[in-house]
Amino acid sequence: MAADSTPLIISQADSAESDINTLPCLEKRLPSLDSNIERCIGDFGWSQFIQSIFVSMAWIFDAQQTFISIFTDAHPTWHCTTRLGDESCNSVSNICHLPKNSWSWDWPNHISIISDWSLECTSSIVTGLPASSFFMGCLVGGFVLASLADSSLGRKNMLFLSCLMMSLSSMLTVFSANIWIYSALRFLCGFFRSTIGTCALVLATELVGKSWRGQVGVIGFFCFTLGFLSLPAMAYMNRGSSWRSLYLWTSIPALFYTILVHFFVRESPRWLFVRGREVEAMATLRSIASFNPSTSSTRDFSRSVSLDPQETGNPNLYSAFKILLQKRWAFRRLSAVMVIGFGVGLVYYGMPLGLGNLKFNLYLSVTFNALSELPSSLFTFFLIGKLNRKSSVLVFTTISGVCSILCVLKGNVWIRLQIALELVSFFSACTAFNILLIFTIEMFPTCVRNSAMSLVRQALVLGGVLCPMLVAVGREYGFASYGVFGIVIGCCGMFAVCLPETRGRALCDTMEEEEHAEVSSLDHAKALVISW
Incomplete structure (x- = not known):
């Protein structure tokens, strides 16, 4: 899309003229940083498209590490090797109660950590430890690393560091000697993986105009689906090989991608301006606009954006968290979306991990779940501009909850419908996940968005x-x-009624702008009620 040829900076004369007979409110001031950047580089051009695609590819490797334990930590199938006199060995027997020489694994021992380290009779807490360690690492890493993308490192450097360390820790997992070392390395992998999706989504959406923000955000969801979908394919091709080979297949491409990020991805010009690094920001804008020869020569890039220092919100390390907690409106929004996020996350991550509990082929069920993310991403891509955020989150969390509960009902009819209900529940959770992330981006200003x-x-x-x-x-x-999954996501989704609607709004850059936008929306709502 062609960019507007209006210069990025409004002259002082224009500024003075615009101040005449105006009220001291934000919408009467100079155009926002959001609109100024759009005037400079356009709403959505080829350079922004290529950057968004390349940044969003990080989600592929994020998905692979998130769900790889479905195959590496799976309970392998087994068969009886001897027919005992009392016929106690059969397909429903508990192998922990059978003599070791009466049964055998269907595949070589090294296909799973369970058979490789003889964990078949270990408690479920121990066998579930690696997967829980990964998510615990994500939890800790999110709190430790999150603010770095808003403060010192920025979006690009944080993405580079996270991808690099995630791929290296995944590669080291190949050398695990026991489940304790394996769990520790999974924790490290989750720790560094924690900010990849966030940085990729924020960086991609900050490079484009507001009318394309939702669609660009969905590109990352498509890439996540591709990463998830690649896992059953790789696992099937390596079904007789060691579980360690699956980590090599995922970590080496991620390492090469990390190198490309360092050399070809640009930092968010919006973040650079807010941090006061105007020279770098202008260089980035000039580079992006150079892909449009008809306008690049008409712009004045020698001048910088004038932001009020009190408005930049320029947070230091972890001060962004403090700002979010101090502002009452921000804390209210953050609490509501985090509650919703917990419910969505329980179903989104739990459904694929629980597929082994269903009476269905594991490779096919994982493939179907991965494929269900594709229509979810397509749905979000084409309709995000028309969907109200609040009602959409509420509807999809409710559908997911109902279908998840129905998955556990007994009877021949429900057994036949079980996989279909599971897929509908997962599809709804995926769609709620996608909309919730875009919703969050639109609710918080640049200085604390990441x-x-x-x-x-x-x-x-x-x-x-x-x-x-x-x-x-x-x-x-x-x-x-599945029963608990359904109850939790259904109840947590109700908190969407506490959030403001953000469809069609411009991104704010400072806390003051966002506060004013909220006050204006409340005043508008009151005026509508009074007029009615």
């Missing part, structure tokens, strides 16, 4: 921490997994 996004992601991951344990218990008590 930190707010990270906290919401932490709430999602907290659900991921708990779901492996629920899945393990659900092997004996079905309601403990």
Whole structure:
């Protein structure tokens, strides 16, 4: 899309003229940083498209590390090797109660950590430890690393560091000698993976205009689906090989991608301006606009944006968290989206991990779940501009909750419908996940946006921490997994009614702008009520 040829900076004369007979409110001031950047580089051009695609590819490797334990930590199938006199060895026997020489694994021992380290009779807490350790690492890493993207490192450098360390820790997992070392390395992988999705989403959306923000955000969800979908394919091709080879297949491409990020991805010009690094910001804008020859020569890039120092909100390390907690409106919004995020995360991460509990082929069920993310992303891509954020989150969390509860009902009819209900529940959770992340981006200003996004992601991951344990218990008590999933996401989704609608709004850059936008929306709502 062609960019507006209006210079990025409004002259002092224009500024003075615009101040005449105006009220001291933000919408009467100079155009916002959001609109100024759009005037400079356009709403959405080829350079922004390529950057958004490249940044969003990080989600592919994020998805692979998130769900890789479905195959590496799976309970392998087994068969009887001898026919005992009392015929006690059969397909429903507990192998922990059978003589070791009476049964054998269907595949070589090294295909899973369970058979490789003889964990078949170990407690569910121990066998679920690696998956829980990964999500616990995500939880801790989100709190430790989240604010760095808003403060000192920025979006690009944080993305580079996270991808690099995630791929290296995943590669080191190949050398694990026991489940304790393996769990520790999974914790490290989750720790550094925690900010990848957040940084990629925020960086991609800050490079484009508001009318394309939702669609660009969905590109990352498509890439996450591709990463998830690649796992059953790689696992099937390596079904007779060691579980360690699956970590190599995912970590080496991620390492090469990290190198490309360092050389080809640009930092967010919006973040650079807010941090006061105007020279770098102008260089980035000039580079982006250079892809449009018809306008690049008409712009004056020698001048910088004049932001009020009191408005930049320029937070230091972890001060973004303090700002979010101090502002009453910000804390209210953050609390509501984190509660919703917890419920969505429990289902989003728990459903795939619990597929082994269903009477269905594991490779096919994981493939179907991964494929269900594709229509979810397409749905979000084409309709995000028309969807109200609040009502959409409420509807999809409710549908997901109802279908998840129905998955545990007994009877021949429900057994036939079980996988279909599971897919509908997962599709609804995926769609709620997508909309919730875009909703969060639109609710918080640039100076704290990445930190707010990270906290919401932490709430999602907290659900991921708990779901492996629920899945393990659900092997004996079905309601403990899918039943609990449904109740939690249904109740948490109700908190959407506490949030403001953000569809069609411009992104704010400072806390003051966002406060004023909220006051204006409340005044408008009161005026409508009075007029009615």
